[in-house]
Amino acid sequence: MDVQQDYYATLGIDSTATVSDIKRAYRRLVRQYHPDAVGAPKSTSLLFRLVQEAYEILSDPKNRAKYDQERRRLRDAEISPLGLKITSSHSQLELLDEEQVLYILLELFSSQERPGSRMPLNLCLVLDRSTSMQGTRLQRVKEATNYIIDYLKEDDYFSLVTFSDRAEVVLPAQRNLDSAIAKSKVSMIHSSGGTEILQGLLTGLDQVARWQTGQTINHLILLTDGQTYGDEKDCLAQAIEAAQRGISISTMGIGQDWNDKLLDEIASRSGGTSAYIDSASKIMSVFRDKIHGLSSVFARDLRLILSPSKIVTLKDVFRISPHIEHFVPTQKSFELGHLEKDAPLSILVELLVQPQALGEAIVLTLTVEGDIVSLGLPDERVSAEVDVEIVAEERSEQSVPAVIVGALGKLAIYRMQEKTMIELERGDVGRASQRLETMATRLLNIGETELAKAALMEAGRLVRTGHISSEGRKKIRYGTRSLAVLPKEITRD
Numbered sequence: 001m002d003v004q005q006d007y008y009a010t011l012g013i014d015s016t017a018t019v020s021d022i023k024r025a026y027r028r029l030v031r032q033y034h035p036d037a038v039g040a041p042k043s044t045s046l047l048f049r050l051v052q053e054a055y056e057i058l059s060d061p062k063n064r065a066k067y068d069q070e071r072r073r074l075r076d077a078e079i080s081p082l083g084l085k086i087t088s089s090h091s092q093l094e095l096l097d098e099e100q101v102l103y104i105l106l107e108l109f110s111s112q113e114r115p116g117s118r119m120p121l122n123l124c125l126v127l128d129r130s131t132s133m134q135g136t137r138l139q140r141v142k143e144a145t146n147y148i149i150d151y152l153k154e155d156d157y158f159s160l161v162t163f164s165d166r167a168e169v170v171l172p173a174q175r176n177l178d179s180a181i182a183k184s185k186v187s188m189i190h191s192s193g194g195t196e197i198l199q200g201l202l203t204g205l206d207q208v209a210r211w212q213t214g215q216t217i218n219h220l221i222l223l224t225d226g227q228t229y230g231d232e233k234d235c236l237a238q239a240i241e242a243a244q245r246g247i248s249i250s251t252m253g254i255g256q257d258w259n260d261k262l263l264d265e266i267a268s269r270s271g272g273t274s275a276y277i278d279s280a281s282k283i284m285s286v287f288r289d290k291i292h293g294l295s296s297v298f299a300r301d302l303r304l305i306l307s308p309s310k311i312v313t314l315k316d317v318f319r320i321s322p323h324i325e326h327f328v329p330t331q332k333s334f335e336l337g338h339l340e341k342d343a344p345l346s347i348l349v350e351l352l353v354q355p356q357a358l359g360e361a362i363v364l365t366l367t368v369e370g371d372i373v374s375l376g377l378p379d380e381r382v383s384a385e386v387d388v389e390i391v392a393e394e395r396s397e398q399s400v401p402a403v404i405v406g407a408l409g410k411l412a413i414y415r416m417q418e419k420t421m422i423e424l425e426r427g428d429v430g431r432a433s434q435r436l437e438t439m440a441t442r443l444l445n446i447g448e449t450e451l452a453k454a455a456l457m458e459a460g461r462l463v464r465t466g467h468i469s470s471e472g473r474k475k476i477r478y479g480t481r482s483l484a485v486l487p488k489e490i491t492r493d
Contacts, residue, residue, distance in 0.1 A: 159171055251266050314332075458476065
């Protein structure tokens with residue numbers, strides 16, 4: 001077995017080829033290059049041996065698995081198309097009898113200058129058409145849906161489901177969509193009834209599953225403006241099952257009357273994202289950004305695996321960009337979802353280190369794995385070790401890198417918002433209002449004027465009435481989660 005040889009290229013197939021594909025390619029090439037073939041030149045004997053060797057390796061499952069594994073290791077030694085940058089808060093730690101905090105920032109990005117082909121979409125829109133959606137909201141949703149229909153390519157699968165008290169398939173999953181017919185059906189959607197999210201979710205997931213393959217971006221977009229009652233647990237169970245089946249869900253809430261905790265959980269558990277749309281005029285831009293993002297996916301179904309050393313405790317893990325998300329630190333494997341070509345992922349890892357001896361110490365081993373289908377690279381992975389120097393005494397005062405300072409500042413504001421909501425649930429109005437005022441000051445310091453005004457307004461409302469508005473709660477929650485810039489007084493290295 002020669003791992004330097006690309007046996008897939010020798011047979012003219014890609015790495016996702018089935019056994020049938022391999023046999024078919026082999027038979028075709030044997031007829032062409034066999035030395036006994038009529039009119040075959042002598043030079044074909046070498047090609048025939050390569051074809052024979054490639055077939056013997058790839059047609060045997062054990063040999064193929066071993067070959068694929070060795071090829072992945074070979075790629076890891078070269079420049080992986082999956083870029084990984086690691087920044088530590090400290091390069092040195094003192095040998096002390098106490099645990100010390102060490103932050104590790106991981107930045108994932110596409111290192112390809114030339115992008116691969118766009119992966120086909122397998123997309124279902126699940127739209128709330130309950131009575132509360134009537135008027136401008138429903139009209140703007142129809143316009144945004146038509147935009148997506150026009151944006152689709154011939155090899156994209158698309159389906160459309162509406163729901164109120166029950167779900168209806170407006171457009172069954174299909175490709176080569178007739179846009180005129182599709183838009184005609186969209187125009188006939190009307191509002192009526194209540195809101196039962198589970199009905200829409202089940203029907204939409206069924207449509208995605210019909211054409212789901214390993215070569216498509218399998219995604220569901222759920223939009224609602226209301227509360228669902230009695231089916232929340234079932235909705236979350238469906239989100240978990242969807243993730244296991246390789247289907248991610250993005251949720252969108254319009255207005256103020258929807259359950260932000262539920263939609264957040266549905267998105268988080270399935271590997272998707274959630275969005276707050278405060279007015280009907282913004283529906284189009286949110287839909288446009290979402291379809292553009294799905295169309296620019298570079299790597300799919302990314303997973304981060306962390307293995308701390310014996311002297312390390314994994315304290316916390318956060319996604320920092322493109323939005324903040326708190327991962328459960330008791331896990332060692334974290335689902336990161338998709339990586340878009342122009343939207344890097346940033347993960348902040350908080351470690352507690354108890355140094356044992358002087359010298360270099362490996363504190364963390366990490367692996368990121370996922371599918372880069374656009375480049376024909378399933379199960380692509382990149383691995384790295386993070387080390388720190390344990391010293392008797394710090395030789396000089398270390399400055400924390402600006403990118404980590406910025407990430408921690410952004411995270412601190414988000415966690416402040418979380419604590420505010422917890423205090424409100426406990427009825428601690430005084431502490432919650434003080435925290436909102438502090439948050440407003442910090443937001444002003446990083447140039448987030450509008451969000452700072454919202455926090456101050458809700459702090460005043462809280463003092464006067466004892467509660468904050470539904471609109472204010474969502475604006476602060478989603479605003480602090482989407483902070484995307486470093487403080488203005490901080491610049492990148």
